[in-house]
Amino acid sequence: MVESRTISFYHRSRTIGEVKGNAVVNWIFFIIDGLGSIFGSVMAYWLVLRDAKYCNDCKRYMKKKSILKFLATDIDRTIKFQDIDNLSSDEIKDLFLPTNVGKNEHYEIIVYWCQECDKGYLKMKYMGKNSKGKIEENLSKSKEFEISSYTVRTLCDLSRNGFRDKVVV
Secondary structure (H helix, E strand, O other): OOOOOEEEEEEOOEEEEEEEOOHHHHHHHHHHHHHHHHHHHHHHHHHHHOOOOEEOOOOEEOEEEEEEEEEOOOHHHHHHHHOHHHOOHHHHHHOOOOOOOOOOOEEEEEEEEOOOOOOEEEEEEEEEEOOOOOEEEOOOOOEEEEEOHHHHHHHHHHHHOOHHHHOOO
């Protein structure tokens, strides 16, 4: 098949010409097509799963949800989020006060959780200005830590009850 490729040209459903391909050129195109398919598959896999967390206990990928943004200058809230496992559900609920971050430096709170075992992670993604003045993630100031199953359930319950409606993003 690769060695006997022919290219047909059509105009209004009529064949107006055919070109027989060279076997060497056909093999080169075949190899380029194969490499392109492999490269494209690897890139698509990497783009889809680069941020995904995996639960080794349940052998499943975790869900991900961005739940809040707040100003980086709010030190009290920053400290409380870092110590979220030691807060009661009412104290966690109080963390979700409306905040308009605009184009200022802020934290974006992202929760990763396993639906099977409630194992989870909380990521405090620091969004700061780069040298050009655009907001982008600053990896050195971002924080990520494991949270208890109680905290995961509390955050999921708050999410289902619509705390997101009260938060200005």
